[in-house]
Amino acid sequence: MGTPPDLTPLLDRQRERDELDGLLGDVRSGRGRALMLRGEAGVGKSALLRHAVEAAADMRVARAAGIESEMELAFAGLHLLVAPLLDRIEGLPGPQRDALAVAFGLRQGPAPDRFLVGLAVLTLLAEAAEERALLCVVDDVQWLDQSSAQVLAFVARRLLAEPVGLIFAAREPGKQFHGLADLEVRGLPKPESLALLRSVVPFRLDQRVRDRILAETNGNPLALLELPRGLSPAQLAGEFGLVEAQAVPTRIEDGFRRRLGALPAETRTLMLVAAAEPTGDPLLVLRAAGRLGVPSSAAEPARAEGLLELGVRARFRHPLVRSAVYSAASLPERRAAHEALAGATDPASDPDRRAWHRAHAALEPDEAVAGELEQVAGRAQARGGIAAAAAFLRRAAELTPDPAPRAARALAAGRAAFEAGAPEAALELLVSAEMGPLTELQSAQLSRLRAQIVFARRRGGEALPLLLDAAGRLASFDAGQAREAYIEAIGSAVFAGRLGEPGVLRKVAEAARTAPAGPRPPRPVDGLLDGLATRFAEGYVEGAPQLQRALRAFRREAERDEDDNMRWLWLTYLVAADLWDDRTLHELTTHAVRTARETGALNFLPLALTYRAAVHIFAGEFDAAAALIEESDAILKVTGNSYLGYASGLLLSWRGQAEVPALLGARAEWASTWNEGRSIGGRHYASAVVYNGSGRYREALTEAERACEYDDLGFAGFSLLELVEAAACGDAPEAAAAALPQIEERATASGTDWALGMLARSRALLSGGQAAGPLYREAIQHLQRSRAAAYLARTHLVYGEWLRRENRRADAGEQLRTAYDMLRRFGAEAFAERARRELLALGETVHPSTGSTPDRLTPRELQIARLARTGLSNPEIAARLFLSPRTVEYHLGKVFTKLALTSRHQLSQALPDEGHDGA
Numbered sequence: 066m067g068t069p070p071d072l073t074p075l076l077d078r079q080r081e082r083d084e085l086d087g088l089l090g091d092v093r094s095g096r097g098r099a100l101m102l103r104g105e106a107g108v109g110k111s112a113l114l115r116h117a118v119e120a121a122a123d124m125r126v127a128r129a130a131g132i133e134s135e136m137e138l139a140f141a142g143l144h145l146l147v148a149p150l151l152d153r154i155e156g157l158p159g160p161q162r163d164a165l166a167v168a169f170g171l172r173q174g175p176a177p178d179r180f181l182v183g184l185a186v187l188t189l190l191a192e193a194a195e196e197r198a199l200l201c202v203v204d205d206v207q208w209l210d211q212s213s214a215q216v217l218a219f220v221a222r223r224l225l226a227e228p229v230g231l232i233f234a235a236r237e238p239g240k241q242f243h244g245l246a247d248l249e250v251r252g253l254p255k256p257e258s259l260a261l262l263r264s265v266v267p268f269r270l271d272q273r274v275r276d277r278i279l280a281e282t283n284g285n286p287l288a289l290l291e292l293p294r295g296l297s298p299a300q301l302a303g304e305f306g307l308v309e310a311q312a313v314p315t316r317i318e319d320g321f322r323r324r325l326g327a328l329p330a331e332t333r334t335l336m337l338v339a340a341a342e343p344t345g346d347p348l349l350v351l352r353a354a355g356r357l358g359v360p361s362s363a364a365e366p367a368r369a370e371g372l373l374e375l376g377v378r379a380r381f382r383h384p385l386v387r388s389a390v391y392s393a394a395s396l397p398e399r400r401a402a403h404e405a406l407a408g409a410t411d412p413a414s415d416p417d418r419r420a421w422h423r424a425h426a427a428l429e430p431d432e433a434v435a436g437e438l439e440q441v442a443g444r445a446q447a448r449g450g451i452a453a454a455a456a457f458l459r460r461a462a463e464l465t466p467d468p469a470p471r472a473a474r475a476l477a478a479g480r481a482a483f484e485a486g487a488p489e490a491a492l493e494l495l496v497s498a499e500m501g502p503l504t505e506l507q508s509a510q511l512s513r514l515r516a517q518i519v520f521a522r523r524r525g526g527e528a529l530p531l532l533l534d535a536a537g538r539l540a541s542f543d544a545g546q547a548r549e550a551y552i553e554a555i556g557s558a559v560f561a562g563r564l565g566e567p568g569v570l571r572k573v574a575e576a577a578r579t580a581p582a583g584p585r586p587p588r589p590v591d592g593l594l595d596g597l598a599t600r601f602a603e604g605y606v607e608g609a610p611q612l613q614r615a616l617r618a619f620r621r622e623a624e625r626d627e628d629d630n631m632r633w634l635w636l637t638y639l640v641a642a643d644l645w646d647d648r649t650l651h652e653l654t655t656h657a658v659r660t661a662r663e664t665g666a667l668n669f670l671p672l673a674l675t676y677r678a679a680v681h682i683f684a685g686e687f688d689a690a691a692a693l694i695e696e697s698d699a700i701l702k703v704t705g706n707s708y709l710g711y712a713s714g715l716l717l718s719w720r721g722q723a724e725v726p727a728l729l730g731a732r733a734e735w736a737s738t739w740n741e742g743r744s745i746g747g748r749h750y751a752s753a754v755v756y757n758g759s760g761r762y763r764e765a766l767t768e769a770e771r772a773c774e775y776d777d778l779g780f781a782g783f784s785l786l787e788l789v790e791a792a793a794c795g796d797a798p799e800a801a802a803a804a805l806p807q808i809e810e811r812a813t814a815s816g817t818d819w820a821l822g823m824l825a826r827s828r829a830l831l832s833g834g835q836a837a838g839p840l841y842r843e844a845i846q847h848l849q850r851s852r853a854a855a856y857l858a859r860t861h862l863v864y865g866e867w868l869r870r871e872n873r874r875a876d877a878g879e880q881l882r883t884a885y886d887m888l889r890r891f892g893a894e895a896f897a898e899r900a901r902r903e904l905l906a907l908g909e910t911v912h913p914s915t916g917s918t919p920d921r922l923t924p925r926e927l928q929i930a931r932l933a934r935t936g937l938s939n940p941e942i943a944a945r946l947f948l949s950p951r952t953v954e955y956h957l958g959k960v961f962t963k964l965a966l967t968s969r970h971q972l973s974q975a976l977p978d979e980g981h982d983g984a
Contacts, residue, residue: 078113084248085117088230092124092198097224097952099231101206101238104250106385107287107317110234113250114202117232121200124230125193128201131208133388135343137457138421139450140168140182142213146201147186150193157192158944160663161185168212168448176447179212180700183219184947190220191227191949198228205384206235206242211452211485214241221245222699223948226955252284261289287383288317321389324370331363333390334402336373340390341402341425344418345378352409357401400426417441421457430466438464439474446481455481459494472501476511488518509538513550520553526561526569526740529554533576544581545588551577552594555601556636562742563775570776574601589618590633593640609814612640616649623656631657631669638676639779645812645820647852650680658693662945671697678712682719685854687892690716692928696946711747718751719855721758721895725751726768746777746784753787758895760902762795773804782811786823786856790863793830801831819856822847826860829867837867858887862900869903878907885911921963927976929953930960934972 081102088098102110118126129146151169154162164177165185193199203209203217218241221231233242253261258279282288325333335354342350351361367373374380381387391399404426410419420437427434442457458478465471479494495515503511516531536550551573558565558573577598583591592615600608619637634657641649657673674697681690694713717725729748749772756765769791772784785804792801805827812824822844829840841864848857865880881903888897901911922930932942939950939957946953961967964975 078109078116078250081113081248081250082116085113085232086120088232089117089121089124089200092200092228092230095226095228097227097229099221099224099245100233101242101245101247102232102234102250103238103247104236105285106236107285107383108250108252109286110250111204111383112286114204114232114234117200118202121198121230124198124200125196126200126202128203130204130384131206131210131213132343133205133208133384136208136210137453138210138343138417139212139445139448139453140210140216141343142203142209143182143186143216144169144213146203146217147189150189153189153192157185157188158940161188161944165189168450170444170448173447176451179215180219180947182212183216183223184944186216187220187223187227187947187949188943190229191951194228195951198230200230200232202232204234206233206238208384209239210450212450214239218242218245223952225948225952227949227951252282253286253289254284255279258282258284258289261286265290285317287385288320317385318389318392321372321386322393324372325390325393328366328370329363331359332366333394334398335359335363336367336390337394337398338402338405339373339375339379339381340387341399341422342379342406345380347375347377347379349406349409350375350379353402353405356405356408400428417444424460424464427464430464432464432466432470435461435464435466435470435474442477442481451481452485452487455485455487455490455494459490462494462497468501469503472498472503473507475501476503476507476514479511480514483514483518483521488522491518505538506542509535509542510546512538513546513553516550517553520557526557526565529557529561529565529569529573532557533573536576536580540579540581545584548580548583548591548594551580552590552597552633552636555594555597559636559639559778560741560743562744562746562777564740564742564745570601574598578602589615589622592618593633593637597636597640605811606814609644612644613646616641616644616646616653620649620652623653631660631673634669634676635672638679642679642779643782644815645782645817645823645853646815647680647683647817647819650676650683651852654680662947671700674700675712679715680852682712682715683855684852685858685887685891685893687716687720688924688927689931692924695924696928700947714747714751718754719758719891719893721755721893721898723755723759725755742775743777743780746772746775746780750780750784750787753784753791755895757787757790757794758893758899760794760899762791762797765791766795766797766800770800782808785811786827789827789830790859794863794866798831801827805831817851818847819851819853822851822853822860823856826856826863830863841867854887855891855893858884858891858893859896861887862896862903865900866903869907874907878904878909881907882909922960926956926960926963929956930972930976933957933960933969934976 084100088100091098102113104110118128127146127149129142131142135141151171154165154171157165160181161184163172163174164181166172167174167177168179168182190199190201206214206217209217217231217233221233221242222245224231233245235242238245238247252258259275262275262278278289325336328336334357335350338354338357338359339345339350342353354361354363361375364373364375368375372382372386381390394402403422407419407422407426410422412419416437420434420441423434424438438457438461442454442461445451445457446454455478458474458481462471462474462478465474475494475498479491479498482488482491482494492515495511498507498511512531513535516528516535519531520528532550532554536547536554539547539550554573555570555577558570561569574597577594580594583594592611596608596611596613596615598608599611616637619633634653637653638650641653654673654677658670658677661670661673674693678690678693678697681687681693690712694716697712714725714729717728729751749768753765753768753772756762756768765787769784769788772780773788775781777784785808788804789801789808792798792804808824808827812820815821825840825844825847829837829844832840841860844860845857845864848854848860851857861880861884865877865884868874868877868880871877881900885897885900885904888894888900904911928946929942932945933939937945939953942948943950943953957969960972964971966972966975
C-alpha cells in the first residue's frame, strides 16, 4: 500500500495546535513550560508532536521516546533525550556533573540520587537554551523507564524562567506526572472521521458497516486508517460488523498484524529483530538478522509498506507496529531474535544489554545468565537505577536453577524494589523468596524487610509485631540489625500513639532491653535505643541522661558528616524536641538539610526541610519556615512520597489562623485511618496554640487536656505548657494542678535553658501575688539564652498581662510593647493581637503595621534573597534549592524590583536578620 496519505487537511486539531503554539510562544519569550498530551494509542498525539517540532524551526529540538521493551534499563529514555547535549557536561557544577556521568555509565562513582540527576538535566537544558530556545519532545511516556520518568517529571515542575519547553505524550501518564498541565487529545468529530475512512476505503460502504466502524473506532485516526486495510470488500460489507467489539489499540494492532501476514517471512524476521532491540541501532539489527540468515534486502518490503525504516535509527511507523510485530511472533521466534541480538552485541562495550538479551533468550534456568544479570543489577544500582536493579534481580531469580541462590536473589530483588518505591512488587518478591530455602539470617532479614514495607505504607502500629519478631530472630545472627529492628519497633509504637494497644510502648521498651549488645565501638543509634528503652520502660527522668548522651553522639557524627544523622533524623528530632534540646534540634536539622542538598537526597530532603522548618518556627522565623515548607511540598509533588503536614500545621497554628482547628481535625481523621495516633496528639496541641493565641482559653484548655491524655514523644511537653497557660489565663488553675509537677520533672531532667525557662514561666503563671515577678524575669533570662524566641515573645506577653493586672502600668507597657513587636515581626498574628488589646487597655496608641519586607516578598523570593545576602552566587543558590540559575535570576529580579534595590550588597540592609543561614 506504500506511504499513507497526507492527513493534514483531515486532522486539523486547531484547539490542540493553538495550545502547542502558545507553549512555543511562551518559551520564545523566556518562560519555561511543560505540557502532557494525553490520549489513547493512535489518537494523533505523535502528529501533534510533529506539528510542534515543525513550528519550532527557530529552536533547538531534542527528541526521545519510551520503548516498551526498554523499560527495565535505567535512564535509557533520558539518555536518548540529552545525548546531543552531553558535550556540555563538563561545565556543570561538580556534584551534578558526577551524578549525570555515573547515571549514564560515563564514569564510576557512588550511586547518584535520581533527583540530583534531575537537577543536572535541568541545568544542562537551561545552559543549552541560553544560546537558542530549546524544545524537548518525549513520546510514549508510559513506556519510559522509571528513573527517566522521575527525572523528567522533576525537570518539568522546576521550569520557570528558562526558555525551555517540554512536551510529553502518553496514553496514560504515570503517577510521576500527576498534576502536570495536560491536554487530552480526543477522537475526531464524525465528519472528519468519515472523510478519513473514505480516504482508505475507495468503494462505497454499507451504511450499517460504516456506522459500526465509526462507532467502534470512536474517531481514532490510526484505527480508522488501519482497521480496514487488508480486508476484502466482502469482509467490509458484512463480516466486519459481526466482529466482537475490542479496545481500539488491540484493533489497531490486529490491523497491523494482518499487514504483516502479507510480508515475506524474512522481512517479518528482520522486523522482529528490530522490535526486540530498543536502541534502534540499524547496524546491530542487520548484524543480528544476518546471524539468522536474513539479508539486509529483507527490509525493503517493510519500507515500501511504510512500516519500518532503517536509516540513522531503526524506526517503526508507530509504536503499535513494534508491539504488533513482537506480539505476533511465537515465543521460540522471540527467543531466537534475542539470542541473535545477544550474539551481535559487543560484550566489552555493552555487557548490560547483552545480558538483557541473553535473559530474554533463555529457555530454561541458566546460572551463567542469572549471574550476568546479577552483575548487571549491581551496575544499575551503582548508577542510581534502583528500579532497574530490582527488575534485573527479579529475572535473575527466575533464571536461577538452584533454589537457595534463587531465594537469595528474590530477597535482594525485594529489597531493591522497596527502595525503588514499589512496595507491592517488593511483597510479591518476598513471597517468592519464602518459597526457597533461606538461612535463618536471611529469613530474619526478610521478616524485617516486610515489616519495614508495612511501616512505610502505614506508620501506625501494624508493623510493630512484625518488627519485634524480626528483631528477636536477628538477635542470634546480627546484633546491629537486631538493635535497629528494635528501634524501628519503638518508632512504630510511638507513631501509633493513643491508637495502639494500651501499655504497648512499655512492652516494646521492655523487649528492646533484651537486645544483644551492639557493635564495638557503640554507634549513636545504639545509645538512642538504650535511652528510648529506658524512657518508656522506667520514665522520662530515668531515660533523659542516656538520651542526652545519644544526642551528643549524633551531633559529633554530624560534625564528621557521617550519614546516621540522616537515617535516624525521624526519631532523633522527636527525642530532642521531647527534651527541649534546642541546640541539638538546630545542629541536626541544619546538618541534615545541608547534607541532603549536597548529596541530592530528595527522598530524604523533604523530611529534613520539614523538621528544619519547625526549628525556625520555634525561633520565630516564620517566613524562613514557610519557604522550607513550600520547597518540601514541591519536592513531594515530584517524588510522589507521602505528604508531611507536621510543620505546615505548626506554622498555621502559631500564625493564629482561625480555620486551623478544622483543618487539623480533617488531617487527624485521615491519620486515624492509618492508625497514626501521634498525629491526633499533634492536632490537639496545635489547636490549643491557636485558641490560646486568640484568648479562647476554655477551648484551649480542652484541647490541651486531650493532647496530654497520652505521652506523645515530642508533643507531650509542649502540650503541658499550653495547658498551664490556658488554665491560668482562663481562671481555672486547679486544672493545671497535675500539669506543673510534670513540667518540673521534665524540665529539671532536661536542664536546657529552654526547658528551665518554660518551667519558670509555668510556675509564674500559676503563682499568686509578688512571687510571679521574679519567676517571669527568670524565665526571660533563660529563654534569651535559647533559640526559642517564639516562646520568649509569649513570655513577655503573659508577663505584661500580669503586670497590668497588678496595676504596674509602665512596666506592663514595656513588656507588652516588646511582645507585640516580636510577635508582629514573626507573623504570630493572633498572639500579637492579644498583646495589642492589652496595650489599648493601658491607653497606649498602637500603630498598625505598614508591612515588613518579608510581607512584600513570597517565601521563595525571601529564601533566595537571604541566600544571595550570604554571598552565594546564582548557580550556588540554584544547586542548593534544586532550581536552575535562570530561575534564581528571575526571582532575584522580582526581589530587586519590590525592594527598589540596585545591587546585591543592599540586601543586607533591606532584609531583617533572623539569625539563620538560609537552611
